[in-house]
Amino acid sequence: xxxxxxxxxxxxxxxxxxxxxxxxxxxxxxxxxxxxxxxxxxxxxxxxxxxxxxxxxxxxxxxxxxxxxxxxxxxxxxxxxxxxxxxxxxxxxxxxxxxxxxxxxxxxxxxxx
Numbered sequence: 001x002x003x004x005x006x007x008x009x010x011x012x013x014x015x016x017x018x019x020x021x022x023x024x025x026x027x028x029x030x031x032x033x034x035x036x037x038x039x040x041x042x043x044x045x046x047x048x049x050x051x052x053x054x055x056x057x058x059x060x061x062x063x064x065x066x067x068x069x070x071x072x073x074x075x076x077x078x079x080x081x082x083x084x085x086x087x088x089x090x091x092x093x094x095x096x097x098x099x100x101x102x103x104x105x106x107x108x109x110x111x112x113x
Contacts, residue, residue, distance in 0.1 A: 004091065012085050015085035026075070
């Protein structure tokens with residue numbers, strides 16, 4: 001029970017941190033209109049809007065779809081990390097109930113008897 005409690009608590013905290021980090025990355029990317037994504041490229045060759053950027057030889061990657069692709073991957077990843085945090089929190093609660101700790105522990109043990 002203690003292993004379940006510690007692993008689920010650790011996973012819950014990491015999932016929350018991942019969700020917050022992804023939400024921050026999405027907010028910064030939308031706010032800067034994608035310019036943070038192409039920061040390593042030669043800025044003089046890029047237009048003001050990264051969505052309209054063309055592939056240049058000064059950039060190590062193709063910049064034509066980086067904004068849309070990043071957001072399309074980050075939104076589901078953030079939702080899945082949030083779902084993982086919720087499920088890990090529930091596992092943590094179950095481990096607390098099994099150990100007899102928490103608000104639901106007494107009623108659960110009475111039901112079992």
